[in-house]
Amino acid sequence: MTATPTSAPGLAPAAAADPAYRGRPGAGTTVALFAACYNDTVWPGTPISTVKVLERLGVRVVFPRKQTCCGQIFTNTGYAAEAIPLVRGFVDTFAAFDYVVAPSGSCVGAVREQHHQLAERSGDAGLVREVAAVVPHVYDISEFLVDVLKVTDVGAYFPHRVTYHPTCHSLRVAQVGDRPQQLLRAVRGITVVELPNATECCGFGGTFSVKNPDMSISMASDKARHVRETGAEVLVAGDNMCLMNIGGVLKRQRAGVRIMHLAEILASTEEDPA
Structure with missing residues (x-):
C-alpha cells in the first residue's frame, strides 16, 4: 500500500530526499498525517509539531487534504448511520498509505474500535474489507515512534x-x-x-x-x-x-x-x- 508522491499533496518537503536525513531512523519512510478534525480546527500547533518530529527523524510526511472527521462523535452520540459515510471517506483517503499517523489516541482508538462495527452495520462487504485493510496501518504518534521507528530519543529538549x-x-x-x-x-x-x-x-x-x-x-x-x-x-x-x-x-x-x-x-x- 505504499503511496506514490501524487497520492496526496505534501504538507512539507520530502525530508527523506535530503542527504542530511540519510541514516536517520525514518529515512525512506512515508506517512500520511491524520490530523484529527478538532486539532486541525482548534489546535493546529499539534499536527504541525507532529510533522516537525517526524521530519527530524527523516520521515516524509504528506497531508491528504480531503481528510475529515473519523466519525467518533457521531457514533458516540448514537448517530451510527451518519458515521458510515465518514468511515468510507477515511478508508478512501488513507488506503494508499503504509502508515497513517495521528496525534490523538482518542481518534486512533475510535478508528480501531468503531470502524469495523460501522462497516459491518453498513452491510457493504467491500467497505468491511477496506476497513480491515486500512485500520492496522493507523498509529498514534507514540506508537509509530516507539514500535515502527524503534526510537524513544527524538532529539527533543524541554528543561521543565x-x-x-x-x-x-x-x-x-x-x-x-x-x-x-x-x-x-x-x-x-x-x-x-x-x-x-x-x-x-x-x-x-x-x-x-x-x-x-x-x-x-x-x-x-x-x-x-x-x-x-x-x-x-x-x-x-x-x-x-x-x-x-x-x-x-x-x-x-x-x-x-x-x-x-x-x-x-x-x-x-x-x-x-x-
Whole structure:
C-alpha cells in the first residue's frame, strides 16, 4: 500500500530526499498525517509539531487534504448511520498509505474500535474489507515512534517539570501503554513526575461533559488537584480535548500550569523551544 508522491499533496518537503536525513531512523519512510478534525480546527500547533518530529527523524510526511472527521462523535452520540459515510471517506483517503499517523489516541482508538462495527452495520462487504485493510496501518504518534521507528530519543529538549495524564481512550482503547512516558523520559533536560491517580478519567468524555456538567466539573477538579500536587509546570497528554477540560479548571484556579500535547514537547529543541 505504499503511496506514490501524487497520492496526496505534501504538507512539507520530502525530508527523506535530503542527504542530511540519510541514516536517520525514518529515512525512506512515508506517512500520511491524520490530523484529527478538532486539532486541525482548534489546535493546529499539534499536527504541525507532529510533522516537525517526524521530519527530524527523516520521515516524509504528506497531508491528504480531503481528510475529515473519523466519525467518533457521531457514533458516540448514537448517530451510527451518519458515521458510515465518514468511515468510507477515511478508508478512501488513507488506503494508499503504509502508515497513517495521528496525534490523538482518542481518534486512533475510535478508528480501531468503531470502524469495523460501522462497516459491518453498513452491510457493504467491500467497505468491511477496506476497513480491515486500512485500520492496522493507523498509529498514534507514540506508537509509530516507539514500535515502527524503534526510537524513544527524538532529539527533543524541554528543561521543565512535567506530569503526564494518560487519557482514557489512549490507555483503554488505543492501548498506547507506557510509550508516551518512554518518549518523555528520553527528552533532554526534562523532569517527569508521576501523576497521582493518573488513570482516573478527567471528566471530558466527549458529550459526557455537556450532558453531565456537574459530574464532569467534579472529575476535572479532582484531576486538577492531583496535577497541582505534583508541582509540575506542565501537564502533558496525547489528546487535546482532555487537556482542554483539565486546563480550564487549572486556569480558573490560577494554578500557573501550562497544558501541552506530547507532540509539542517532542518537537521542542534548544534552537526552537516550545
